[in-house]
Amino acid sequence: MFSQLKDDIKSVFDRDPAARSWVEVLLNYPGVHAIIFHRFNHKLWQWNLKTLARWSSQVARWFTGIEIHPGATIGKRFFIDHGMGVVIGETAIIGDDVTVYQGVTLGGTSWEKGKRHPTLEDGVIVGAGAKVLGPFTVGKNARIGSNAVVTKAVPESATVVGIPGRVVRQNGKKVVPFSDQQQELAKKMGFDAYGVADMPDVTAHAIKALLDHQHAQDERMERMCGVLKQLDKNFKIEDAVALKDEDFAPIEESDQQNIG
Numbered sequence: 001m002f003s004q005l006k007d008d009i010k011s012v013f014d015r016d017p018a019a020r021s022w023v024e025v026l027l028n029y030p031g032v033h034a035i036i037f038h039r040f041n042h043k044l045w046q047w048n049l050k051t052l053a054r055w056s057s058q059v060a061r062w063f064t065g066i067e068i069h070p071g072a073t074i075g076k077r078f079f080i081d082h083g084m085g086v087v088i089g090e091t092a093i094i095g096d097d098v099t100v101y102q103g104v105t106l107g108g109t110s111w112e113k114g115k116r117h118p119t120l121e122d123g124v125i126v127g128a129g130a131k132v133l134g135p136f137t138v139g140k141n142a143r144i145g146s147n148a149v150v151t152k153a154v155p156e157s158a159t160v161v162g163i164p165g166r167v168v169r170q171n172g173k174k175v176v177p178f179s180d181q182q183q184e185l186a187k188k189m190g191f192d193a194y195g196v197a198d199m200p201d202v203t204a205h206a207i208k209a210l211l212d213h214q215h216a217q218d219e220r221m222e223r224m225c226g227v228l229k230q231l232d233k234n235f236k237i238e239d240a241v242a243l244k245d246e247d248f249a250p251i252e253e254s255d256q257q258n259i260g
């Protein structure tokens with residue numbers, strides 16, 4: 001537990017340019033105080049001293065403004081910067097090297113018991129004031145922008161911003177935002193519709209399909225005109241446009257072989 005705490009404190013230097021010395025970090029970082037409390041409270045929870053664990057987590061909240069349920073599972077080198085207003089629910093699972101800022105909630109949307117809080121994989125960053133609500137997974141190294149409200153799974157290495165949260169970057173590449181209609185169409189076409197950087201633009205896809213069809217029709221029409229010209233040397237396309245249904249005689253079998 002002590003080496004884990006040492007790693008927690010060391011991670012502050014990697015992720016906060018304002019951190020200057022161990023003494024300063026130990027004295028002034030509520031996020032550090034909260035994680036020290038939590039490492040201990042989680043042990044109490046696991047030893048089935050649940051009431052004591054919850055009471056101690058409330059003491060920590062009183063000191064730090066950060067509320068971490070003692071049942072929450074938190075990996076190595078967890079860093080809460082500033083911290084005031086952070087709430088982490090009972091069934092939240094947090095991987096290694098995760099960073100959260102003040103005002104973040106890792107919360108639930110259901111009153112059912114069981115898994116109801118999110119899982120944050122390794123390296124996730126959750127910006128100030130963001131709310132991550134529900135029992136889904138935020139993939140490795142994903143970033144959640146400050147004040148976002150996220151209620152759906154987030155792919156690995158994605159950046160999600162806004163309300164409702166939407167993926168704007170994946171692996172550093174810009175993701176074109178899709179309308180609800182485009183997402184529906186994409187689903188019908190068999191593409192994953194949420195936050196996939198390589199997902200094709202379905203509107204462009206539909207326009208291309210129409211143009212391909214038009215091109216094929218033009219070619220067919222040209223071939224038909226060629227055949228008609230062979231049948232009648234004086235044939236002009238303008239005359240063909242003016243023709244009515246009754247002007248067409250049934251096609252002879254020998255002509256049919258030439259068409260198509």
Ligand SMILES: CC(=O)SCCNC(=O)CCNC(=O)[C@H](O)C(C)(C)COP(=O)(O)OP(=O)(O)OC[C@H]1O[C@@H](n2cnc3c(N)ncnc32)[C@H](O)[C@@H]1OP(=O)(O)O
Nearest residue numbers: 082101126127128143144145146147148159161162168169
């Ligand atoms: C005192 C203190 O400093 S407390 C610390 C407070 N700091 C935080 O909470 C940090 C949280 N970090 C963020 O919000 C960052 O902006 C991140 C993590 C989202 C940046 O992630 P990146 O993958 O680097 O994305 P990037 O900065 O390129 O932004 C992507 C797009 O989202 C927009 N964007 C970024 N953050 C947000 C946000 N919180 N809300 C809405 N849009 C946002 C950007 O303007 C950009 O738009 P564009 O594509 O039209 O240019």
Ligand SMILES: N[C@@H](CO)C(=O)O
Nearest residue numbers: 015016017018081082
């Ligand atoms: N502590 C971080 C965010 O406030 C910094 O100083 O940049």
